[in-house]
Amino acid sequence: MDITGASALVTGGASGLGFATAQRLADAGAAVTIVDLPTSAGAEAAAAFGGTFAAADVTDPDQVAAAVEVAAASGPLRVVVSCAGIGQPAKVLDREGAPTPLAEFERIVRINLIGTYNVVSQSAASMARTDPAGDAGRGVIVNTASVAAFDGQIGQPGYAASKGGVHAMTLPIARELARYGIRVVTIAPGIMETPMLKGLPQAAQDSLGQQVPHPARLGRPDEYARLVAAIVDNDYLNGETIRLDGAIRMAPK
Secondary structure (H helix, E strand, O other): OOOOOOEEEEEOOOOHHHHHHHHHHHHOOOEEEEEEOOOOOHHHHHHOOOOEEEEOOOOOHHHHHHHHHHHHOOOOEEEEEEOOOOOOOOOOEOOOOOEOOHHHHHHHHHHHHHHHHHHHHHHHHHHHOOOOOHHHOOEEEEEEOOOHHHHOOOOOHHHHHHHHHHHHHHHHHHHHHHHHOEEEEEEEEOOEOOHHHHOOOHHHHHHHHOOOOOOOOOEOHHHHHHHHHHHHHOOOOOOOEEEEOOOOOOOOO
16 A cells, blocks of 8 residues: 555554654655654654654543544545553562452553554544545554463463454454455564663663574564554555564563
8 A cells, every 4th residue: 555645643653663663654655643642752753753743542532533633634544553552560469469459450451452442443433434545445554462462471461461352353353344445454573672671671681682583682663663564565464463573482481
């Protein structure tokens, strides 16, 4: 799909995978709107490539709908990429063997899974009202899962469940939206150079990278962004989750 002159929306676009993706889509000719929290560096990130910033909480339908309207004002909405999410660890039982507060599990699922679904539903409604771009259809929605959806580690029940849900809803949503000419694809990244991991000591980052079979390093945000660009370009990619992980399979802990 040629996105020159079209609009694109990227959640979690103030940093990491989202920012790299927003830059890549802008380079491809799209008018890009970054969606992130009001407290984020979203405005500065958007200004770096001439994009637009729309402050929103992905779990709030009204805020996301307003952000979608901002994006659609720049041209037909053709690309939506959901990168917003959190990775807070929380075990089932705490150190004393008591249940971890349910609110911790709920918060992770609400942001990662329900937030992603909210972005899908609000953006699909806007895409469905656009004119098709020929055989390429109306657009593509790219969601972000994680290898934790398949190889969840100890301390990741909420995170693995949320990302597993993103993976699981990919095919049914792709099947539903096919009638509108909207594709849905999910990327499941492995261990990536994100702000969360960059907060670790360099030795810890190097150790994590060495667990990857090849290349033995952390994944780079631009590698995620390049995969998004390939998905946008290839009209036959639909209803699938693609692992971007250097062949890693995570150990139990």
